[in-house]
Amino acid sequence: MEIQYTKTKMIKLICTGQELLDGRVLNHNQVTIAQHLNAAGYDLGYAVSLPDDTAMIVNEIRRGLNEGAVMIITGGLGPTHDDVTRSAIAEATGRPLYLDEGLLAGLKAYYKRKNKPYPEANIQQAMLPEGSVIWPNLKGTAAGFYISHQNGHLMVMPGVPSEMEAMLTQDLIPKLRDIQPQTNIKEAQCYVFGIGESQIMQQVQSMSQASKIRYEATPWGVKLSYRDPDASIVHQWYQGILAQFKGQLVTEDPDFLTAIMMRLQRQGLTVAIAESCTGGQISQAMTGVPGASAVFNVGLVTYSNTAKHQFLGIDPTLIEHDGAVSETVAKNMAQQAREKSQSDIAMSVTGIAGPGGGSREKPVGTVYMGMATKTEVVVRRYLFQGDRAHIQHQATRQCLLDLYQEIGNE
Structure with missing residues (x-):
């Protein structure tokens, strides 16, 4: 998958409001803004939440300038003392506030x-720093504004999420496109399944682009992505990833199940599944x-020993001898599920x-997990950690990873 991004100046997000720091309000605005920026091809490079403290906001703005x-900047545009x-913007920029008669x-x-x-x-909501370009608020009373300094x-946008998001799409993103340099960045993405980040990092260390992954x-x-202005270098990286993880689980589709x-x-x-401990x-x-x-x-959820015999034909003496949780029972469950359902693969x-x-x-x-195909039956033993729900989840995940591995990379 390739996505085109735009190289621009550092984009910083300053969210103001004591309620963001004491847990009264979750900062959904940061997520929303980051998602909209990403969809438009921009990176959010820095984000901070600050209390309603003029000095702290002034210092952060001056640093950004x-x-x-x-x-x-979101929040702090209401009519109250806080x-x-x-x-703070007026003080940081040296632009005095004026009363905008149109806003009033x-x-x-x-x-x-x-x-x-x-x-x-x-x-107070009609007061703006000199030189502001007004962004109308179609859903409330706090207008946003833009200043080049x-x-x-x-x-600057209000902190109310519905008001902020409307302004984000109608004003901020178009203005950002107006002021950004015309340098394009190409990005390639892929997903590696079945191994962790640390193991992946070890495997890609030999690649020249390893430090930028x-x-x-x-x-x-694990999702891997790589960006560079040169599309050929991005393509080279992607092909290198495919070669590096040849035989492993690599896909461009973020939805593993799909x-x-x-x-x-x-x-x-076609596939059949015979489950016990994962319960369906x-x-x-x-x-x-x-x-x-x-x-x-x-x-099939053959949870009890009786169900294993009744629906899969597992010999009770086999269960009695080796136990329901055993290599032999897992093997027979997979074999019988495949034969009875006339499927190509059974797990x-x-x-x-x-x-x-x-x-x-x-x-x-x-x-124990069994996999029966037209040519063989393979059983693997795993030892998962955690509580009951976590063990069931891990077993479900591993079974599907094993299935993905069996059908191979195309």
């Missing part, structure tokens, strides 16, 4: 439409993908999820 940064963002008239008209008396305290830029842990694997199902469908393969979680994960019926034949899982039921030979977390 000295760096020639683009500063996005809404100090305007005065708009505020009075807003309250008139609401059939409410105009509060005199709201005159020295080598920096200030983009970005890592991001995901529920199923990648599995699409790969099975392209290869014309593997089947649920697979059938949660739209179009699963094209590849998913059957899912089986039997284990001890806890908290009880473990022994010295088979402690809690012991899980």
Whole structure:
């Protein structure tokens, strides 16, 4: 996957409000702004939350101006005494506040439409630093504004999420496109499944671009990305990753489950699942993908020993001799599931999820997984850690990783 990004000045986010620091309010604005910037091709390089303290806000703004940064500032534009963002910007830039008559008239008209008396305290919301370009607030009373000062830029928006997001899309992103340099950055992304970040980092150390690789842990694997102005270098990196992890689980699709199902469908393969300790979680994960019926034949939860015999034909004497959690039972579960469902591949899982039921030979977390294909049956033994739910989740994840490994990279 390749995404085009735009190289620009450092973008800094300053979120103001004591409520962000004492836990009263979650800072959803930071996530929203970062997501919109990323979608538009920009990186958020720095973010900080500050209390309603004029001196602290002034210092942060002056630091950004000295760096020639683009500063996005949210919050502190209300009519109360602790809404100090305007005065802090005025002090940091040396631009005195002035009363904008157009904003004042708009505020009075807003309250008139609401059939409410105009509060005199709201005159504060019509005060702006000199040279401000007004960004109208279509959902509230606090207007945003833009200032170009020295080598920096200030983009100021209200802290109310709905008001901020509307202004973000209608004013901030277009203005950012106006002021950014015209240097494009190319990015390639891929996902490596089944191994951790530290192991991946070791494997890519020999690559010349190793120090510029970005890592991001995901529920199923690790996302790798690389950026460079030269598209050929980005392409070279991507091909190098494919070569470095040849035979391992690499895909451009961030949705691991969808990648599995699409790969099975392209290869014309069908699957059956026989579960015990995972209680149907593997089947649920697979059938949660739209179009699963094209590849998913059957899912059996043979939790009890009786069910293993009744639905899969597992010999009770085999269970009695080796135990329900054993290599032989996992092997037979996979074989029988494949034969009875007439599937190309069958997976089986039997284990001890806890908290009880473990022994010295088979402690809690012991899980056997069988895989039956047209040519062989392979059983793997795993030992997972954690509580019952975590062991079940890990077993589900590992079973699907094993399946992905079996169908291979195309």
